[in-house]
Amino acid sequence: MIDKIITDIIDQEAPDQTVAVLMSGGTDSLTVAAAAHRLNKKLNCYTFRVDGKDSDDSIYAEKACKYFGWNFKLIDVPVNNIENDFFTLIRKYECKKKTHVECTFPFLYVYPHIKEKYILTGWAADGYYGVSKRANIHFKHTKELMDKFRQGYFGKLDETTQKFIPGNPVGVKQQMMLAESIDSILVAPYIDKTVWDWMIQYDWDFFNKPYQKAPLFDAFPELLEIKRRNHLNLQLAAGIPNYFEKLLDNKKINIYNRSRIMDLVRDWKTTTTNIEEFFV
Secondary structure (H helix, E strand, C coil): HHHHHHHHHHHHCCCEEEEEEECCCCCHHHHHHHHHHCCCEEEEEEEEEEEEEECCCHHHHHHHHHHHCCEEEEECCCCCCCCHHHHHHHHHCCCCHHHHHHHHHHHHHHHHHCCCCEEECCCCCCHHHHCHHHHHHCCCCCCHHEEEEEEEEHCCCCCCCCCCCCCCCCCCHHHHHHHHCCEEEEEEEEHHHHHHHHHCCCCCCHHHHCCCCHHHHHCCCCHHCCCCCCCHHHHHHHHHHHHHHHHCCCCCCCCCCCEEEEEEHHHHCCCCCCCCHCCC
C-alpha cells in the first residue's frame, strides 16, 4: 500500500528522531506528516502566511497540528522586499517560470527558521492525480492520457538517486537548493521511483472517485478525522500572485512594458541587463 512505501522512504532518508515538515492544510503534506508520525518521530511543522494574513493553508495546518500533537511553527512572510526577492529568485534560485517565482518566494523566509537536518515535504504529489484544470480538461479521460500527463510532469528519472526531479511547474529543484542553503536535506517521497511505480498503475478515476485522492485516505485513515482544505495551489491559497503583479507598475523592472508576470520573469531570465543595480 502507498502508506508503507512513503513511510519506508522517510524511515530510510530521514533517520533523525526530530524532523521538519513543510506543512500545508492539504492532503499531500499531511500524508507525509502522518507517515513520520507512525514512525514515532517528533514533528516540527512549518507553515507560512503572507503579509500577516492567515490563509486556508495556515489555518488548516494549525488545526491538524493541534489534533495530532505536532509542533506548529507559523512564519510571517513580508512583502516589503518583493523587488529584491524577485531578482533573488531568478538569480540565485534559478526560477525560470512564473510558478517557480510564486511557489518558491515564501520559502525564502521559511527555511532560515528551520533547524532540523531533514525536511519532509509532499511536494509534487499533485502530478499523479490530475487535479489541475489542464489535466481535467485534456488528460483524465483515459489511463494512456494520464500517463502522458504524468510523464510530462515528472520528467526524467535520475538513475543514480532513483528520484524524479520535475523540471517544473512544481519547482522541486528550488526547494532542494533552499534546503542546501541551510545545510539540510529535502526528503520528498513523491518524487521517488517506488512511489511512481505504485501510482502509475492507476487511472484518474481510481484516485478521484468517490472523492479526490480517496486512496490516500484509505491508506491514511487517521486523516479522515480532521478537516482539510480543498485543493488549491500553494501560491493561490496565500494570494502571492497579487504581490508580484505590482511589479508590472515598476518601470525599472518592467522594462518592456509587459502585462503579465510570466513575461516579466522570462525577460529577466534572458536579459543582459545588470540585475545587481536593483539590490540595495
